Amino acid sequence: MYSAFKEFYNLLSQVDSVYHDAALKLGLTDSELDILYSLNEHGSGCNQSIFYKETGTTKSTINSAVRKMEQAGYLYLKPGTGRNTCVFLTEKGEELMKNTAHRLIAIENAIFESWSAEEQQIFMKLNRDFAAKFTEKTKTI
Template identity: 35%
Template structure:
């Protein structure tokens, strides 16, 4: 088996996992599972009333995992579900959830914004452009290698 010489791929993979680990540590620090963290993060990002399927699709988390975490957040009194059209369930923060988000989640957004403020506008554009290119090329190579359709990815 040929593996590309050089450390770029190893370094990229390490950095990706390190960012993932940083968010995992934040979630643990504030008493949440990773999926519960991203559910609350999504509610802040998308607004109260977002859908379970939107969170699953946006963060590439299985709907089963999202559903399980939603039940835990609901039993902890942080969110409530309200029926929408057909089987759609909208997620809303309770009063306790709003307080939790304000105290525990908003500092994460402030931290992230602070990081991006350290970049120049050009650095931000390059980071996003190169990351998009990496994802696009990975998707193409995966489709070719595993004979998948666009709907599979």
């Protein structure tokens, strides 16, 4: 089994590398792309804390990326409930999303939709199962 998981790890690394290269080609950092993906999923106005919770990126890296995107005119911030900060896309940010994250999401969807319904279900089931079990097992490390 070791070699199978070595290959799995290599595949994960390859996919991460492709996302990194795509971000660079689109003029973004990895963190900026992560922020756009989260905003695509949760909508403009979501809490900034979602970005680091979902991506595994450090708070300081996310904060820096948000500030940079804010200064570039892609985002604006508003106080949320308690200590939360809500992040909104500007019109310029919506255009950035359309020209970057939405292009990658379209590629992901085209690949996923090229598989049969059974292949899609197997892919999702096995990935969900692995993620849940790996999360649970690594809690004791």
